[in-house]
Every structure is written in C-alpha cells, then in structure tokens.
Amino acid sequence: MNTLSEAYRDHPLHLHHIIPLDFDSVRTVPESHVWPPSPAFEPDDDQSSIPTVDLMDPDAVKLIGHACETWGVFHVINHGIPMDILDEAESEARRLFSLPAGQKLRALRSPAGATGYGLARISPFFNKNMWHEGFTVMGSPIDHARELWPDDYQRFCDVIEDYQKKMKELAETLMHLILKSLDLSEEEISKVVSSGGASTALQLNSYPFCPDPSRVMGLAPHTDTSLLTVLYQSTIDGLQIFKDGAGWVLVSPTNGSLVVNVGDFLHILSNARFPNVIHRVVLKENQKQRLSLAYFYNPPVDSHVSPLALNSARIPLYRSVSVREYVDIKASNLEKALSFIRI
Numbered sequence: 655m656n657t658l659s660e661a662y663r664d665h666p667l668h669l670h671h672i673i674p675l676d677f678d679s680v681r682t683v684p685e686s687h688v689w690p691p692s693p694a695f696e697p698d699d700d701q702s703s704i705p706t707v708d709l710m711d712p713d714a715v716k717l718i719g720h721a722c723e724t725w726g727v728f729h730v731i732n733h734g735i736p737m738d739i740l741d742e743a744e745s746e747a748r749r750l751f752s753l754p755a756g757q758k759l760r761a762l763r764s765p766a767g768a769t770g771y772g773l774a775r776i777s778p779f780f781n782k783n784m785w786h787e788g789f790t791v792m793g794s795p796i797d798h799a800r801e802l803w804p805d806d807y808q809r810f811c812d813v814i815e816d817y818q819k820k821m822k823e824l825a826e827t828l829m830h831l832i833l834k835s836l837d838l839s840e841e842e843i844s845k846v847v848s849s850g851g852a853s854t855a856l857q858l859n860s861y862p863f864c865p866d867p868s869r870v871m872g873l874a875p876h877t878d879t880s881l882l883t884v885l886y887q888s889t890i891d892g893l894q895i896f897k898d899g900a901g902w903v904l905v906s907p908t909n910g911s912l913v914v915n916v917g918d919f920l921h922i923l924s925n926a927r928f929p930n931v932i933h934r935v936v937l938k939e940n941q942k943q944r945l946s947l948a949y950f951y952n953p954p955v956d957s958h959v960s961p962l963a964l965n966s967a968r969i970p971l972y973r974s975v976s977v978r979e980y981v982d983i984k985a986s987n988l989e990k991a992l993s994f995i996r997i
C-alpha cells in the first residue's frame with residue numbers, strides 16, 4: 655500500500671483551496687486569479703545551457719552528477735520509455751481535463767485526502783489562485799476513475815498504471831546513476847533505492863487556455879517534495895527554473911525527452927551539493943491548454959533521509975528526518991521547510 659497519502663491526512667484543506675475555477679465558463683480573468691506584476695515575469699529565455707543527459711552514454715554517471723550539481727535539472731534522452739506510452743498517458747490526461755467541470759468535481763480531492771481532482775497542494779500559501787487544475791494519483795486511480803467514468807474507467811486505469819510502472823523503473827535507474835555520482839557504495843544505494851517501499855505519486859497538470867496570460871500564474875514557484883521528479887511536457891512551453899545568476903530559465907520541451915529535477919530529499923541526501931531547483935509555470939499569449947505529467951519518486955514514507963554524501967572535510971548540514979515528518983513540515987511551511995532541519 656502506498657502510504658504517502660497518510661502523511662497528508664493531518665493537513666486538511668478548505669474547499670476553496672481545492673476546487674478549481676470552471677475555466678470553460680470565464681471570458682476574462684477573475685480578480686481571484688490576477689497576480690501582481692513582477693519583474694520576474696520577464697523571463698530570461700536563454701535555455702542553451704540546461705544539460706541533456708543521454709542514458710546510453712558510457713559517461714552517464716559523470717554527466718548526470720554534473721547536471722545535478724550545476725543545475726539541479728536536466729533533460730534525459732534515450733530513457734527507454736516508448737513514445738506511445740507518453741502519448742497515451744497525455745491523451746488520457748487530456749480526456750480527463752476535457753470533462754465538464756461538474757463531472758470532474760465528482761472526483762474532487764477530499765479535504766484530508768491526497769488523491770483526485772483539485773488545485774495544486776501549494777495553493778493555501780498564496781493569496782491568489784493559479785491558472786491550473788490537477789489530478790493526483792498514488793497507486794491505482796480506480797476509485798476516482800470510477801467517479802469520473804462509471805462505465806468506462808478501465809482504459810484510464812490501464813494507461814496510468816502502466817505509465818507509473820515505467821516511470822518507477824526509470825526513476826530507479828536515474829537514482830542509481832545519481833547516487834553513484836556521489837560515490838555511494840552499492841550497499842548505501844540499495845538502502846535508498848529499495849523498490850519495494852518507495853512512495854510515489856503522479857500529478858497530472860492542466861493549464862487551460864487563458865484570455866490574459868500575462869496576469870496569471872500557472873504554477874507558483876516551488877521545490878518538489880521528492881528525491882527526484884520525472885516530468886513529461888509534450889509540446890507547449892511554460893516550465894521555468896530559477897538559477898542563481900541567470901534568473902528564470904525556460905525548460906522547453908524537446909521531442910520525446912523527459913525533464914528530471916532534484917527534489918528536497920535528494921538535496922538533503924547530497925548534503926546540499928545538488929540544488930533542489932525552484933521552478934514555476936507561466937502562460938503565454940494565444941497558447942492552447944498545456945498539459946504535463948509529473949512523477950514524484952520518494953523514499954519509503956517511514957524511512958529517514960540524512961546527508962549521505964559526506965567526505966572527511968564536510969559536516970552534515972541537515973539532521974536526519976523521516977519522509978513523513980518532512981512532508982508534515984513542508985505542508986505547514988513550504989519553502990521554509992528545509993530551515994527546520996538545518997543543523
């Protein structure tokens with residue numbers, strides 16, 4: 655059983671932090687969704703240096719370690735996930751978000767729940783709403799799929815479960831390479847990448863067409879509560895990462911590649927050698943609905959994460975923390991969460 659959802663139970667949300675706008679019914683952006691302009695809205699579009707790692711490259715360990723250290727994010731190619739698996743998952747996500755608002759609300763996330771349809775979990779930390787709707791899956795999506803399509807839920811379940819299986823294998827491969835780049839032993843690696851217990855989540859994201867995109871925020875800046883996140887964005891721009899010295903850098907989709915980013919747990923485990931990259935999603939003029947699928951790979955929910963990559967000269971920067979406890983801290987403190995476990 656996937657128990658990550660239990661970690662969210664102690665943080666029930668108000669319904670207005672769960673129910674998305676009925677985007678089909680609005681012609682203008684309501685005040686509730688207008689974000690203050692900020693200089694950060696002018697992105698530096700120079701993405702030339704976001705690294706691409708070819709998993710078939712004999713030097714993959716070195717390349718991946720360098721990408722994690724310098725950027726905390728990279729494109730991965732030759733990742734072994736067939737294009738039709740990515741296409742089918744995207745098209746099931748599109749089918750879901752194309753349902754009428756009333757039908758989607760049947761699968762609404764419950765106030766103390768972690769799965770189902772609703773606003774991004776970070777919503778309560780911002781006083782404006784994002785131009786976004788999501789659907790969170792942990793394990794089998796069958797219960798919510800039945801609510802959405804009482805007579806036709808099987809296809810969604812098959813596609814989404816297959817997608818998660820493939821993503822899990824890829825996440826394990828990536829974790830192996832990343833931990834090798836930190837010079838961890840096979841024994842230490844197998845403690846982190848214990849496929850039996852990993853807690854994972856799949857987040858389907860939709861950023862609907864917006865009549866006034868420069869005034870809204872797709873997804874507000876955040877870091878992911880994961881070891882790593884594997885993201886599929888098919889053809890539409892929007893994802894940006896923040897890099898010190900460079901500002902907001904666009905992470906454009908390239909055909910069939912996936913985006914991998916370092917989350918909070920890998921940042922802790924690497925003793926801050928790898929940045930847990932801050933990212934957000936913005937919308938552009940005349941842009942069609944944008945979809946993305948984010949797969950979060952976490953350690954088992956009751957395991958502890960602590961800095962492992964220590965050489966003799968380095969002292970640990972973070973105390974050991976269980977996944978459950980950190981999810982708890984993050985649910986109340988968002989970007990300040992790490993400061994609670996800093997030594």
Ligand SMILES: O=C(O)CCC(=O)C(=O)O
Pocket residue numbers: 857859873878885887892893933934935945946948
């Ligand atoms: O839509 C995207 O490109 C990013 C999604 C994301 O950051 C998330 O789901 O945590």
Ligand SMILES: [Fe+2]
Pocket residue numbers: 876877878933948
């Ligand atoms: Fe994210």
